Every structure is written in C-alpha cells, then in structure tokens.
Amino acid sequence: LAKTTQPISMDSYEGQEVNITCSHNNIATNDYITWYQQFPSQGPRFIIQGYKTKVTNEVASLFIPADRKSSTLSLPRVSLSDTAVYYCLVGDISSGSARQLTFGSGTQLTVLP
Amino acid sequence: NAGVTQTPKFQVLKTGQSMTLQCAQDMNHNSMYWYRQDPGMGLRLIYYSASEGTTDKGEVPNGYNVSRLNKREFSLRLESAAPSQTSVYFCASSDMGGYTFGSGTRLTVV
Numbered sequence: 001l002a003k004t005t006q007p008i009s010m011d012s013y014e015g016q017e018v019n020i021t022c023s024h025n026n027i028a029t030n031d032y033i034t035w036y037q038q039f040p041s042q043g044p045r046f047i048i049q050g051y052k053t054k055v056t057n058e059v060a061s062l063f064i065p066a067d068r069k070s071s072t073l074s075l076p077r078v079s080l081s082d083t084a085v086y087y088c089l090v091g092d093i094s095s096g097s098a099r100q101l102t103f104g105s106g107t108q109l110t111v112l113p
Numbered sequence: 114n115a116g117v118t119q120t121p122k123f124q125v126l127k128t129g130q131s132m133t134l135q136c137a138q139d140m141n142h143n144s145m146y147w148y149r150q151d152p153g154m155g156l157r158l159i160y161y162s163a164s165e166g167t168t169d170k171g172e173v174p175n176g177y178n179v180s181r182l183n184k185r186e187f188s189l190r191l192e193s194a195a196p197s198q199t200s201v202y203f204c205a206s207s208d209m210g211g212y213t214f215g216s217g218t219r220l221t222v223v
Contacts, residue, residue, distance in 0.1 A: 034211050043117075043203045043214025044156070087155065093209045103148070103156040 004088045009108040018075045020107050022088030025069050030092040033064060033071045038085045038106070047086075048073070049093075075109075083111045115139050119204050119215035126194040126222045134189040134218050136204030144207045145187035146171075147179060149200040150217075156203060162187055194222045 005023040012018045024033070032051050036044035048055055050062040050071070061074040075082055085106040120135045138145065143164045148156040158171030162181040176198060178190045187206075191198060199222045204215045 036212070041201075041217065041219075043205070043217055044212070045214070046211045049211055093211070102158075105153075105155045 003102075004090055004104055006086075006088050006104060006107045008105065009110070011110050011112060012078055013112050014079055015077050018078050018082075018109060018111075020073045020075075020086055020088075020109065021070055022073070022090075023070045024088070024090045027068050027090050028092065031068075031090050032093045033062065033068075034089045034091075034093075035060070035062065035073045036087045036089065036103075038087065044087060044103070078109075078111045080111050080113065082109065084109060116213050117204055117206055117215035119202075119218050121218060122216065123219050124221070126191075126220065128195060128222060130194050131190065131192050132194065133191075134202055134204070134220075135186070136188065136215060137186045138204075138206040138213070139185065140206060140208070140213060141184070142206035142208050142213070143184070145181065146205045146207070146212075147177070147187070147189045148203045148205065149173065149198075150203060151200050159189065159202075191220075194220075196222045198222050 034049040035047045037047050038044040048057055048060050048062045050064055052064050055062045063072040085108050087103050087106040117138045146161040147159040150156045157173050159173055159177050160171050160179040162168045165181055165184045168179050168181055180188045202218045205212045
C-alpha cells in the first residue's frame with residue numbers, strides 16, 4: 001500500500017484558491033489517487049479521483065504530474081463551509097478484492113472570513 | 114437513495130456490557146468495512162469484508178467481532194466493552210468508484 005504524506009493543517013481566506021499537496025513516492029502502476037472530505041461528526045465524503053494528468057468536477061480539480069509521485073487537490077474560491085479535514089488515499093481500485101486503503105491524519109483546512 | 118445506514122447513532126455502555134453496531138448498504142457493493150476514529154486522528158480499520166461470507170482483520174481488531182450477514186449487512190460486535198473502545202465508529206462500502214461512508218455511531222464506554 002502506498003504511503004501518503006500531507007500537511008497537517010492549512011489556513012486560507014474566503015474566496016481564495018486552495019491547493020493541498022499529497023506525496024506518494026511509492027505509488028504503484030495500478031494505483032489511483034482519491035481525495036475525501038470529512039466534516040466534524042460525519043463520515044468522509046468522496047471528492048475526486050484520478051490516475052494521471054488533470055481531473056476536474058463541479059467541486060475540485062486534481063493535478064497529477066507525469067511521475068505520479070505527488071498530487072494536488074485544488075479547491076477554487078473556498079468558502080467557510082469548506083473548512084474540513086481532507087484525506088488523500090492511494091490504492092488499486094481495479095481489483096475485485098476489498099481495498100484496505102489507509103487513512104492518514106489528513107489535512108485540516110480552516111477557511112477564515 | 115440511502116447509501117450506508119448505521120444504527121444506533123449514539124450509545125453509552127458500561128464497562129463489560131456487550132452490543133452490536135448495525136450497518137446496511139443499498140448500493141450492491143461487494144466490500145464493506147468498519148473503522149474507528151478517535152479525536153483528532155484519522156480512521157483506523159477494524160475489520161473488512163471483501164464479499165458476502167468473508168471477513169478479515171484490519172489494523173485494530175482486538176476486542177471486536179464482525180458478521181457479514183448478507184451482501185447488504187455488516188455488523189460489528191463488542192463482546193465486553195472497555196473504556197478504550199470509546200470512539201466514533203464508521204461503516205463503509207466500496208466499489209471501483211470509491212468508498213461510501215455511513216454517518217457514524219458515537220460510542221461512549223464508562
């Protein structure tokens with residue numbers, strides 16, 4: 001299982017773009033990168049998933065360089081409601097067996113007014 | 114479209130009591146999981162089930178048992194609760210698109 005490293009915390013102001021980077025130096029060929037968001041007293045919620053280059057949805061963008069040893073979650077124009085913990089997970093989603101992905105401590109993003 | 118449903122949402126137990134946390138998913142996922150989350154920490158895997166009829170230990174299985182009753186349901190049992198098991202418990206299911214989590218059970222053991 002690929003180990004991931006993220007910053008413990010980040011602060012931002014409303015309206016700014018926030019970029020959270022995750023390092024995964026030992027990512028395997030079949031591994032995908034998935035980001036989750038967790039609010040207090042709730043379970044994590046899927047944000048975005050990608051394999052290479054760039055993925056964009058209505059919530060965020062995910063940038064993955066050619067070597068895939070890191071990835072960056074980009075949140076455009078954050079609001080106070082984006083204050084949450086963000087987890088980066090790396091693993092093989094193509095296999096039929098259960099994926100025991102490891103959740104690290106995540107990145108606590110605090111958006112200030 | 115309920116997703117993953119956990120019951121109960123809150124529970125207080127006395128040391129030594131037993132209880133079962135229930136989890137059901139309606140997304141036809143093969144894999145299901147139980148995690149615990151302690152304050153300020155990430156999620157730690159207790160047990161998982163790759164498919165109906167199979168279960169395996171995760172990172173922190175001691176003090177817990179599980180049952181994959183059918184494809185929809187995956188229960189977690191505490192036979193003799195201890196204060197160290199005070200935590201928030203999350204059930205999840207997965208397919209290739211990622212994990213879907215329940216809303217959690219907040220368990221306090223006194």
